[in-house]
Amino acid sequence: MADTAVHPAASSEPRGPKPRKKLSRNNIIIYGTLLVVAFYYLLPLYVMVVTSLKGMPEIRLGNIFSPPVEITFEPWVKAWSQACTGLNCDGLSRGFWNSIRITVPSVIVSIVIASVNGYALANWKFKGADAFFTILIFGAFIPYQVMLYPIVIMLREIGLYGTLWGLVIVHTIFGMPILTLLFRNYFTSLPEELFKAARVDGAGFWRIYFQIMLPMSLPIFVVAMILQVTGIWNDFLFGVVYTKPDLYPMTVQLNNIVNSVQGVKEYNVNMAATLLTGLVPLVIYFVSGKLFVRGIAAGAVKG
Amino acid sequence: MESSISIRDLSLSFGAVKVLRNLNIEIGQGEFLVLLGSSGCGKSTLLNCIAGLLDVTDGQIFIQGKNVTWAEPSDRGIGMVFQSYALYPQMTVEGNLSFGLKNAGMAKDEIKKRVARAAEILQIEPLLKRKPAALSGGQRQRVAIGRALVRDVDVFLFDEPLSNLDAKLRADLRVEIKRLHQRLKNTMIYVTHDQVEALTLADRIAIMKGGNIQQLASPNEIYNKPANKYVADFIGSPSMNFLEGVIDISGAPQFNSDVMSFDISGYEFVDGPTGGPAWFGIRPEHIVTGELLANAPVQFDAEVELVEPMGSDTLVWAKVEGVPMHFRMDGQAEVRSGDQMRIGFDPARANIFNKETELRI
Ligand SMILES: Nc1ncnc2c1ncn2[C@@H]1O[C@H](COP(=O)(O)OP(=O)(O)OP(=O)(O)O)[C@@H](O)[C@H]1O
Numbered sequence: 001m002a003d004t005a006v007h008p009a010a011s012s013e014p015r016g017p018k019p020r021k022k023l024s025r026n027n028i029i030i031y032g033t034l035l036v037v038a039f040y041y042l043l044p045l046y047v048m049v050v051t052s053l054k055g056m057p058e059i060r061l062g063n064i065f066s067p068p069v070e071i072t073f074e075p076w077v078k079a080w081s082q083a084c085t086g087l088n089c090d091g092l093s094r095g096f097w098n099s100i101r102i103t104v105p106s107v108i109v110s111i112v113i114a115s116v117n118g119y120a121l122a123n124w125k126f127k128g129a130d131a132f133f134t135i136l137i138f139g140a141f142i143p144y145q146v147m148l149y150p151i152v153i154m155l156r157e158i159g160l161y162g163t164l165w166g167l168v169i170v171h172t173i174f175g176m177p178i179l180t181l182l183f184r185n186y187f188t189s190l191p192e193e194l195f196k197a198a199r200v201d202g203a204g205f206w207r208i209y210f211q212i213m214l215p216m217s218l219p220i221f222v223v224a225m226i227l228q229v230t231g232i233w234n235d236f237l238f239g240v241v242y243t244k245p246d247l248y249p250m251t252v253q254l255n256n257i258v259n260s261v262q263g264v265k266e267y268n269v270n271m272a273a274t275l276l277t278g279l280v281p282l283v284i285y286f287v288s289g290k291l292f293v294r295g296i297a298a299g300a301v302k303g
Numbered sequence: 304m305e306s307s308i309s310i311r312d313l314s315l316s317f318g319a320v321k322v323l324r325n326l327n328i329e330i331g332q333g334e335f336l337v338l339l340g341s342s343g344c345g346k347s348t349l350l351n352c353i354a355g356l357l358d359v360t361d362g363q364i365f366i367q368g369k370n371v372t373w374a375e376p377s378d379r380g381i382g383m384v385f386q387s388y389a390l391y392p393q394m395t396v397e398g399n400l401s402f403g404l405k406n407a408g409m410a411k412d413e414i415k416k417r418v419a420r421a422a423e424i425l426q427i428e429p430l431l432k433r434k435p436a437a438l439s440g441g442q443r444q445r446v447a448i449g450r451a452l453v454r455d456v457d458v459f460l461f462d463e464p465l466s467n468l469d470a471k472l473r474a475d476l477r478v479e480i481k482r483l484h485q486r487l488k489n490t491m492i493y494v495t496h497d498q499v500e501a502l503t504l505a506d507r508i509a510i511m512k513g514g515n516i517q518q519l520a521s522p523n524e525i526y527n528k529p530a531n532k533y534v535a536d537f538i539g540s541p542s543m544n545f546l547e548g549v550i551d552i553s554g555a556p557q558f559n560s561d562v563m564s565f566d567i568s569g570y571e572f573v574d575g576p577t578g579g580p581a582w583f584g585i586r587p588e589h590i591v592t593g594e595l596l597a598n599a600p601v602q603f604d605a606e607v608e609l610v611e612p613m614g615s616d617t618l619v620w621a622k623v624e625g626v627p628m629h630f631r632m633d634g635q636a637e638v639r640s641g642d643q644m645r646i647g648f649d650p651a652r653a654n655i656f657n658k659e660t661e662l663r664i
């Protein structure tokens with residue numbers, strides 16, 4: 001009590017953490033805007049989910065915003081295993097497995113090559129490194145359409161046209177400029193003295209890569225993986241150009257289902273098919289979102 | 304005795320920028336050489352050339368009599384300690400110490416023995432299982448030194464190893480490095496821009512500027528007989544007083560400036576008395592006051608402008624005939640700005656440089 005006697009006004013004077021008003025004007029504007037934007041983006045998703053869970057009679061009533069009276073998973077099953085995609089009628093499952101068989105090797109091969117490229121460019125300043133890098137980056141600016149046909153010819157010449165591996169090679173090549181840039185910048189941002197110390201310690205090209213650089217680079221590998229998985233999974237153009245109908249990736253099959261002209265439009269099946277196709281990138285985002293942000297931030301802070 | 308490191312006609316350019324120009328240095332066995340110079344003068348570059356981390360543009364490097372100009376860093380028999388420690392973050396201290404030995408394919412128990420010995424010398428045994436992130440700056444630097452130590456090399460290269468540490472720790476580790484050198488008797492090349500480190504550690508100091516070596520000599524000689532005005536100005540804190548004027552040797556050698564003129568017969572000229580325009584330099588600690596004036600042939604009246612008490616001594620900024628001069632006094636001296644006092648010095652302790660070439664005369 002002696003204290004209060006000495007400092008009678010102590011409780012009213014500023015002390016400790018500054019109190020913040022919860023409903024200040026700024027907060028209202030910020031959260032209001034965020035709510036509107038979130039609503040704007042989530043509404044179509046809501047409509048899709050709701051529609052995919054309705055039966056056709058209910059859809060014909062036309063209330064697209066109303067929740068399903070009777071929930072049915074029939075459209076999902078049909079989209080997955082029975083919908084007709086032009087020639088065959090075994091649903092999206094075939095496309096799903098095709099996409100997996102395309103995406104997994106493409107992601108692995110492109111990341112492996114690009115990370116070694118980036119490492120070599122960042123740390124081993126070999127002769128012509130700058131020229132190599134410039135050409136590679138320049139490659140990123142050439143429109144895809146220009147290269148479509150030349151690549152068809154090239155793939156045909158090496159006998160890979162219309163095969164999965166042909167498409168894997170295409171994805172690897174087109175992912176190279178941006179991935180190499182990503183890795184090069186990341187490795188450049190790591191302290192150079194670490195690399196020098198390892199060289200004095202007698203480590204060579206691969207040992208430094210595997211034992212020094214790799215363990216420090218998890219975030220950037222996650223970033224690269226997310227970029228590649230979503231990019232390759234969502235690809236339509238290369239899939240349709242460089243493969244045959246029974247190897248079509250999921251996106252192409254989705255298009256064939258949605259745009260098929262025979263019979264009635266089964267909106268519920270279309271919605272379910274679309275959601276199924278978008279599921280993989282979505283899962284990747286949710287699982288690795290945190291690492292993704294950290295990786296991007298690490299790259300940004302260190303230049 | 305054969306020299307430990309021999310650098311012959313070494314040049315290095317980054318494109319059009321010449322960073323090292325035709326350097327020649329011979330370093331004896333077990334010598335402690337300090338490279339000292341202002342930022343950007345090429346010290347790290349020279350060290351990286353010796354380590355083999357940079358390809359030289361021209362010239363040769365010999366280590367222990369072997370031409371290593373084209374050799375890999377790990378084959379040169381050198382260990383290097385970096386300013387940022389450069390410890391491998393994902394390895395334990397033990398892993399850091401043994402990484403180089405594993406790369407060389409050494410047997411496991413030999414690695415163990417060497418790591419244990421280095422840890423004992425540097426007193427980091429309790430830290431062996433920790434990761435670098437869990438160490439203090441001083442401990443990290445010790446591990447970095449240990450990494451060079453385990454490799455049992457003839458030559459140690461240090462690139463500003465202490466500059467990331469606070470003043471107290473720096474002083475401690477400085478003594479430790481000196482002790483280490485006395486114990487191991489390796490050749491050491493040590494880069495710094497701290498003159499105290501240079502003067503206390505070095506057998507010889509190389510003062511660098513713009514990729515050239517200005518002077519390569521013992522600390523004593525660098526301090527007392529700087530080869531040119533740059534070295535004289537660079538070494539010593541606070542720096543030397545310089546007076547601009549003309550040396551007259553028609554009679555007893557005289558220094559004349561616009562405002563003052565005095566006899567410098569005590570001064571030892573390099574090649575006998577030389578006249579002409581010159582800089583006259585005298586260190587602040589060689590200017591005396593009070594009773595010591597008896598030994599000072601040259602004396603002036605000075606007006607005190609500013610006093611900086613520094614504990615052990617006091618730094619006084621004054622004006623002599625309108626010319627600014629600064630000098631050291633005892634820490635207990637009672638001086639105030641505005642005071643008039645008599646100061647003096649012995650020309651034998653002065654340094655005189657040619658006005659044009661700035662070389663010592
Ligand atoms: N890779 C490079 N390309 C071009 N110029 C460079 C490169 N590395 C260093 N330099 C230049 O070479 C000069 C010497 O650099 P160096 O790192 O040897 O200086 P330093 O004496 O160690 O300086 P500090 O005391 O600041 O460490 C500097 O002017 C620097 O700008």
Ligand SMILES: [Mg+2]
Pocket residue numbers: 346347348462
């Ligand atoms: Mg440096």
